[in-house]
Amino acid sequence: MKAAFFVLTQQQRDYIMAQKSLRNAGVTLVFYDEVLDADHIPPEVDFEIASIFIDSSIDEKLVSKLPNLKFIATQSTGYDHIDLDVCKRRGIIVSSVPSYGERTVAEYTFALILMLSRKMYDAYHRIREKRQFNLRELQGFDLYGKTLGVVGTGSIGKHVIRIAKGFGMNVVACDVYPNEAMSKELEFKYCSLEELLEQSDIVTLHVPYLKSTHHLINKENIYQMKRGAYLINTSRGQVVETEALVRALKDEHIAGAGLDVLEEEGALKDDLEFLRDALKAERLRTVLAGHALIDHPRVIVTPHNAFNTKEALQRILDVTVQNIIAFASGKPINVVK
Incomplete structure (x- = not known):
């Protein structure tokens, strides 16, 4: 199962890549510098998981171009940037970070x-x-x-x-x-x-x-x-x-x-x-x-x-990793209804 991460800092990338729990769950990683939206489609669209922030935008036009997408892990508490109706129709599960600070x-x-x-x-x-x-x-x-x-x-x-x-x-x-x-x-x-x-x-x-x-x-x-x-x-x-x-x-x-x-x-x-x-x-x-x-x-x-402490920002990444592992194991958590 492939997970694509969008617009992470190098420090965040290094942290995600060091997570053995992701590899143990059978998740491979790919990183992109640009946001994910209908105007910014990555060169490869074979990923099942997308980890995004609020600067990305998930809508019908984008989803139609991501045939394998099954799960979105947003690194935020809010999810206004995701069309939940579209995701529901497409069978895409969305998880958020309900709290961190x-x-x-x-x-x-x-x-x-x-x-x-x-x-x-x-x-x-x-x-x-x-x-x-x-x-x-x-x-x-x-x-x-x-x-x-x-x-x-x-x-x-x-x-x-x-x-x-x-x-x-x-x-x-x-x-x-x-x-x-x-x-x-x-x-x-x-x-x-x-x-x-x-x-x-x-x-x-x-x-x-x-x-x-x-x-x-x-x-x-x-x-x-x-x-x-x-x-x-x-x-x-x-x-x-x-x-x-x-x-x-x-x-x-x-x-x-x-x-x-x-x-x-x-x-x-x-x-x-x-x-x-x-x-x-x-x-x-x-x-x-x-x-x-x-x-x-x-x-x-x-x-x-x-909100701006090292520990709070760390919790965002930790919860995001937990959300991805839970989905990969067939038991998604922090699901947005």
Whole structure:
């Protein structure tokens, strides 16, 4: 059985080629530098397995030219780049990487929280740039005893709550599908979004971007937050209405914000798009050049970096290899329905 991999770095290729488990499963490997779509057909089309990223596009026109294709292993959580109806009609199984960075993003969330609560960037900048070794205006606040509002208690939100409990924080949460068993285990309470905003010293967002979450934090509800509260967003930029946040900061209703995402990013198919799409990143740099939040003294902005660790990216390759081996053995896993 032949597996074709598309657009891997040399390091990724070396890692895949070193996997004895693939050879033991009877899988031979071939690599292509270009994406896989109807305009980029590889010279040989006899592979049964295609491992792709979101920069490839699987549609009827392409599939009709790949007579042996039986399995697609996308190296992403999202699968918008694959026509599932076409694959179903053709009997092609699709597997994804359902998760790879939940702990990674949760840790980064607290990195942003601590940057704000202890004024760590200000302290660093004062020493590095101004050569001033003093504590003036650097007094922060303890996390212990404060209330953290977690919006979205899925795989990332769950780990954020665990970390918060380690700091001795009180936690309230809201989710369209409350997990009461987890609530009891981790000792937090569910409430409405309105109640969460009213009670929380820090609000952190961990929801996917959907029509229902567009501008979830907006000019109508941002002033329901406690005066002096902080907002953290490591989910998607469009979940927060930028204009509302800028206004609440200007009015000093919100003390500060930690943002790994901005609304101007648009709707991403996957976090890894930032690593793979240099043109998109360049366009974004231009758009953000004059962004009102980037130079705000009470806002920390980072470049969609929360997912970006060696271990998280390694997990993507590991799960992809597992998906291929499972298919080769006749027992596919992580199948997209």
